[in-house]
Each structure stands twice: as C-alpha cells, then as structure tokens.
Amino acid sequence: MCSGVGLSRDKDGKRAGMAAAKEAMAKSGPPTISFLFTAGNYDPAEVLTGVQSIIGPSKLVGASTYGIITRGGVCTAGVGVCCLGGPNIRATTYLEKSLSTVGSAYAGNFNIVTLSHQGKAKTVFVFPDGFGNNISALLRQLHDSMGPGYSYAGGGTGDNLDKRCTYQLTDEGVTTGGFSLATVYGVDFEFGLGHGWQPTGEPMLVTRAEGKRVYELDGVTAFSRYASSLAIADSNDFSHVSMKYPLGILCRGGEFLLRDPLQVGDDGSIVFVTEIPPNTVVTIMTPPPGGDVSQVKSEILYNTYASAPKAKIMFVFDCVSRYFLLGEAFERNLTQALAGIEPTLPVFGCLSFGEISSISGAPLFYNKCITAVVGG
C-alpha cells in the first residue's frame, strides 16, 4: 500500500483541494480511496471539484471538521487530503443525505455496497453529522446492515462553530446533516482509543432522559445531582466544570464511555453532546491526578503504531473538546506524541465531534477520546 497526505491553506476551495490532492497523490500514486477534510469556511462542493479533478475516479470520503490533523499539527483553516493506493486495496463509499432516517431502531436499512473479502481487513470509516441525534443508534444500524467482520473508525463531523453546519462528502457528492461512509478492503488496520479520565466511583442512575437531555439522575433533577457530586454552586459554574467532569458509562473491560455535558436547562436538566439512554448507570469522571488528560495521547498513538508492523498511514481522530480543554498544549502534546512515531509515516486526521471505534466489539460513539487507526 502507498499513502500520501496533502494540505493546502489556499482560501480558494477548489485550488486548495487541487493542491492538497496533488500533494497527497505525489506520494501515494493513483489512489483507490481518498480522504478529504476541510476546516474553515470552504464551499465543500468547490473543494470536492478541485480534489476530484486531481484524484480522478478514486473513491472519496470526507467531511467538514474543526481542524485537520497532520504531522504539522492542527490546521483550522485549510483542506487536507489523504490518498491510499495499492493493488490489493478496494473501497466503496456511501453518502446518506440525512440522519432523520436513523431512529432508535436497531435494524439496518442502508443500501451500502459491500464487497466480498476474505479475512478481517475490512474497515468502515464513517463520518456522521456531529450535531446530529442518535449517532450511537446509527452505528448499531450500520453494524446490523453491514454484518459482522467489519471494524469501524471515524468521528462526528463539525465546523468552526460559526454556523453549526456540517458537511459530509463522498465521490458522489456533498450533503449536510447526514453521514459519509467508506469501506476499505485490503488494509490491515490496528486501532487504539483512550481518553484519560477516571471514574470517581459514585454511581448514579439515569432515571429520566430523552435524547441528549437528561432530566433526572437518581430520581432528582440532573443538575442538582451532578452539582451535588461536584460541589457546583449554580449553573453559571457549569460550563467551567462540565468540560473537565464528564459522565462515564461503564463499558466492557472496566472502561468508560464518556458523555460530555453541554449545558443546563431551565428545568435542571442537562444536555449532553451525545445521548445517554435512561436506566443507564453513570459515574462522574475526573481527570487523572495532575489534571492532564493529554498523556494518554502519546500512549494511544504509540501503542497503536507499535501494534501495526506494516504501518503506512496513521489516522488520528481527536475530540475537539480535548482541543478546547488543552488549548495550546494540545498541539504541543500532539507533536510530542508523534515524535515517537516513524517520521515518514503519514499522519492524517481531524478534530472530531465524537469518535467512532469498534475496539470493544461493536462500533460505539465516544466522547472526549483520541482514536488512532494505523494501517498498512
């Protein structure tokens, strides 16, 4: 497999796309599958036109993000392209125009083209609208639709938070409020995921919730219960505290699925970035001693890289909330983390609004995580 990553900060979307694609193709050769991320106020259609004018008939998947991650750091205004090519690589793409087709049902109903492939080198990259609802259910539907044997990676798409309007792209076109998907065959990927938070141990039961809003914890209003555990005086302090102290839902192996509290409602309910099902046991998560959650990044990136002997590309999807939380330390931390990785290994990713991984089995939607996908 050959891979290449290109980045352009040209303000013109088409030019930026062409430039980024050229740069990526210069290293990968004719691509089988291309990844495209935009950051900033680009017209995704123009960008797509520009990229496709270079990559030709290559399959393409991409999305709008808050920032593009490359070896150079985080680019919050630019176009990034990653091309993968090789004789054994095959790919299909799928663009779903709206997440309204996703309900709480688990049954799959997508007409995603799949190819027959022996072995476990089947990976689904999916980029749903990060502001959309019920992404967890979407992932379950995709799993049911695709069938067993697929690994999942990706993340929620976003923007620079000006317009709160996300784009999802494939070689078929652009959509907004939906999801883009690419299935890559023939590349062995290894996956890593982590967040760094630790459980405080005080369990609470979500006694009433609907969608992303949790009304009650342990039978009392959510904020009052949350605040009592953290000694928050009032909701004005919420935003400062909530970023550091997400709720954690128990996962397999003693891991916790984080759920980022976003805002407090007038009724004492708390809106989260992602849904928390009612009758779920949660616990307040706290940063590790010292408060530095960035340490996990190095661990994850390195361990994942180390587990992929034929690494030719590393995808990194890091939660935008971590970017906001760590601030300037984020890029420094990224650079440090990548320092331990072979410098010629292309790195491509984005600041995602939620992360997707099937590291524990079926694909789950994570918050506040860093995921690494290394393949070759």
Add this chain to the structure above:
Amino acid sequence: MSQALLELLALYDVTSLSTPKTFEDLFAQLVEKTTRLFGAVGAALVLPAENGQQTVFTWGWKNTKGLFRYPKGAGEHCLVHHFTPKEAGSLYIKCKQALLPEERRLALILAQTVERLIHQRKVEEDLKKAEEEKNLILDSLAEQLFFIDGKQRIKWANLSTASAVGLPLGELVGRRCYRVLKGHCGSCRECLAIAVFKSGKAQQGVVISSQGRILDIRSYPMRRADGAFRGVLNTITDITQRVKAEESLRLSEAKYREIVAMLQEGFYEADLSGTIILSNDAAERLLGYEPGQLVGKNFRHIVKNPYTALRIFNDVYVTGRARQGVILEVKHSEGKPRFVEISVTPIKDSTGEITSFCGVARDVTERKRHVEKLEHYSWHDALTGLYNRAWFEQQLKEIDSACYPVTLLMADLDGLRLINDIMGHAHGDELLKACARVFKTSVRATDRVARIGGDEFAAILPKCDEDVAEIVLKRIRRTLSEHNSSNPQFLLSLSIGAATSHGDSSLRQTFKKADNRMLGDKLLRSLKQKNQLIEGLAATLAERDYTTRLHVERLAELCPRLGRRLGLSKEEQEDLALLARVHDLGKVGVPPDILFKQGSLTPEERAIMEQHPEKGYRIASSSPNLVHVARLVLCHHERWDGGGYPLGLRGKEIPLECRILALADAYDAMTSDRPYRRAMSQREALRVIRECAGSQFDPQLAEEFIKMMEENEE
C-alpha cells in the same frame, strides 16, 4: 475503581432496564447494554406470537439460520438463555471476544431481567387485553350495567348506562347513583341497592320510567374473596318491548283459543307420542267426552285401529307434509262406532323441527254410511238386495281360477210382465222379492246370486261341478214349490238353466250355455205355467169377494139358458158359460178400495175401474184356454147405443154373447143385495130392462130375456 465496584456498577446497569412500551424498545435496550458492557456483535430475541408463529428480533445477524445452535468453537463468545418455560422465548448474545466468567454471569442476569420484563409485559398485555375484552363485552350489552360502592357512588358503568343517562362515561364514575341516574338529592325510595346493602341478598324489581319505559332492575351484592362486602352490581334491562310482545302474544293466544273453542269442527293438538295436549269442545263432543277429558288421552286409545293412526302420523312426521281427509273409526265413549275425518298437520319450531301435530276432525259416520250404501247400491239391486248386473259382469271377468269348477245358473221369472200389467208393479215387485228369497235360502253360503235383468236372475256357484249344481237346482225348485204352496196369491214360476265350466271354457260361454238351457226350460213349461197363472188370478179375485163368486155362478146359469132359448150352438153356449165366469177377471188389477167402494166413484176411480175389460182381455189372450173368449171379455161392457166401454161399439157390432151377458149381468146385479141397497124384485128389474132396451140393451134380446124370466116365474 476496584474490580468489585466495577462489577457492582455493571450489576446495577444490567438490572436497570425500563419497562418497555414495545418489545422492540426492550430489544434496543438489550442491544445497547450488551454492545457496551460485553462487546456484543450480535443479539437475538425469539418470542412466541399469538398466531403460533415466532417473533424474532435480531441485530448483527446476516443469516438467522441455525439460530440458537451453538456455533462450533464459538461457545465462549456466546450466551444462550432459554426462558421458562422454553416456549416463552429465548435470548442469544454473541460477542467479539470470549466472555469472562463475571461477564457471563452479568450477561445471564441481564438475560433474566429481560425475561422478567417480557413476562411482566406479557402479563400486562394479557391483563390489558382481558380488560379490553371485558369492557368490550360489557359495553356492547344493551342492558345498563353499573357498580356502586357502599356509599352509592358509581365505581364503574358501561356505555349503555352512560347513554341512558346522557352523560359521558367519565362523568358517571365517582358520583352518587341517585344523583346521576335519577337527579335526586338522596337515596331513592325503595332503592334496590339499599335493600341489597341491608339484606345482603340479590333484589329484583320492575319500574316504569318517566318516559314510560318498563325497566327490569336487578341488584346483586358483590363480595371479595374473604366475604367482605364490596358493593352492588346493578343491571337495568328495558323490557318494554318484551312486555308488549308478551301481552300481544297473550292476547293472540286468547284469541286463538277463542277461535278454536268456537269452531264447529273438532280441533286437536297432539304431541309426538300421539297424546292430545289441546282440544276444543267440539272434539270432545265428537267422541262423547266431558269437557277436559280428552286432553291427556293418546290416539291409540281413541281410534279403533291404532296402527292405522300410527302409520298416518308417522308419514306426516317423515315427509313433513300435512294429510287431509283421513277417515278413522273411533271409540265413542258410549261404545257406538263412529267415523271421523281428520287432518294431520305438523307443527314445527323455529329450527324446522316437528314438535307436535294439529288438525281438525269432523263426524262423517252418516256420510260414510251413505257412501257405503251408495257403494252397496252400485253393486246391488235395490229391490231384492241381490247383486246387480254390473257386479255379475265384473265377476265374470275377474273370477279367480281357484274357484273352478264354476257353475252359472240362469233363471227367468215367468209372466212378470203380465203380472205387472194386471196386478200392478207393486205386486210384480213382491214376486221378485219372493224369488230372491227363494234363491238366497236355496244356494250355499259361498254362492252369489244377482238380479241381472227385470225378471232375470243369475247365480255364480264356485267350486261347484255338475253333480253339486243338480243338488242346488233341486233345492231351488223345492223351495219354490214350498213358497207357492204357502203363497197362492204370489205364485212363482221360474225357468232355470245351469252350465258348468272347469276352466276349459270361458265364463261368458258358460253363461250363454246356461241361458240357452233356461230358455229351453221356459218353453217346456210355458202352457202349464200360463194356466197356473190364470187360475191363480181367478183364485185371487175369488178370495177377495165371495159375492163375486156367487154372481159368477148365477151368470153361468142365466147366460147359457138365454143362449139356448136363442138357439145358440153348444160351443157358443160353452163360450157363453165361460164368459160368464171370466168376464170380470180383469178386476184383479183394480185396487180393492175402488172395487168395493160403496159410494160413487170419482172420475179417476171410474177410469181405473173401466180398465178391467182390457185387463181381462190381456189375461184371456195369454191363456190358450181363454184366448177364444178374450174379445168377448173385452166387449162385455159395451152398450147397444154405443155408450159403453172400452171400444164404444154399438148395435150388432157388439158380440151376441156380450149382449146376452149384459142382460144377465144387469138383471143379477139388480136382483142381488148390495151393501148400499137392497135387491130389487124380479118385476122391477125386468121393468128396468124393458126401459133400457134399445139403449143399454139389445131390444130384441131384452124382450126375449124378459119373456124367459116371466116364463120362469110362472
């Protein structure tokens, strides 16, 4: 966090499933938890559906074939949990990695929690369904149904109650029944519910509502299992239509009974066993029963032949069709046989099943007798009671071959026509009856006698050969002779012929043979028979009037004496003497009340009387011994002047003998006592004769007669 605490959290998580609205929701919860807590990549839930099929929820399966069979080598990755009982459902979880013991334990707890929720949901669904069914049933009732507690508050009511009250159902519950249903401020007077409260027993009553509806109200105490009183269940049924229908039915039945009672014909209704369950007075009178006595009687005790009645009723039952005109002989209570004509009509219930019979009955005893009489007369001769010709002809065609040898007798009553002419048909009929009696008493019991013509008789003698026939013939003649000896005024003369067939010839041919033999017999006996007949007639006349016999004797002396004086020949004198004896023979045909009437005859009586010369003429003509004086008999009442009868001859047209007889007959009549006058003297009689000479009498003969009588006197 310690492992124990993590496990505790997991335990808390797996047992925290919300009660789902649907099984899909429950399965979605299951999938969320298993993917998160156990890394499940597949799950399946199989539940039995109501229609016997299975409802299968799957996630992460491409192919459900082989579901719930442990894949080889993948047991550690899977959990299969069968509900209790197994038919209640099964749960399958497939994980990417092998389940650790604590994970398997937690997964099992999750599965059991799911099972419990499903069972609970099923119970709730069954309960809800039962409740819905119950409400559906109760709300579909036309009757009002409502339940009140001890304080008369409505706890539950059905739609009919709400409709009747005119309030929505929700506004009834919780309110006092008397306020809602009646608009009263307090309990109703004679409230059935209160009566139930007090007595603890069900109560029932009928009231008329303000709208004039008739309502049947029933109140029942409702108790808990421990016997504690819960309240009263009330039902209100609008029975207005039913009451009206019952009243209408009652009136209709009364009318029906009245009509039945008024019928002139008998009416009955009987059950399937034939027992009378309803009858009217006319039926009872028909059989001579007192009122009310007929009901309960069975047909087999009423009719003479129960089997016939049974067959008829059975036929109606089997075919379902009514029968009319059935005639049965019944046992009248007084013992005398009666015949009734009945109809039998099946009565069916609403399903078409025959439940009883009904019909009318009329007494046809007289009609039957009349019909039998007509039938009898159609085969019998009315006068003699013997079979008639039609019957005889039928027998000739249909006689059974087992009756052979068969002898046919043919008999003819001689002189019947003459008798009818002279004596009248009544006398002739008596002779025919006498002849029939002779035959009946002479033939065998198996023999059959018929009158096949006016004076013809025939007999069929079955199993009778020539020898037996001869015996029968002799018996007939003997009986005949005995009859004639005892009844000289009804002398019978029969010409008989017989012939026998042994089957070798047709009965028609045999009959012809017998007839021929009868004719032969008649020819042989004809002269003697005629003399016997006339002697019989003369004897009849003499028997009737002794004076006539003396008058005849005197005339038999006078007439020849005058004849001698006039120089008549010997033969003429013999004729004259014979004429004197038989000139009034025709008077045997004159009824005695006319013949011996003392007063004047009416014109009709005179006309009958003046027939006797003609009758005498026919009698004399039929006898060879009298035929030569027949004309003299006919003319013996002619007058010289032509004013006589029956021919109106005058003068010398009248035979001499008749002119002589007229003188002698008149002289003797005048000189004999009559019941209405004394005899004249000779002188007076001769004077009358002289006066009538030239009118009634021949003048010359009158003069000679007078001279003869005067000379005789001297």
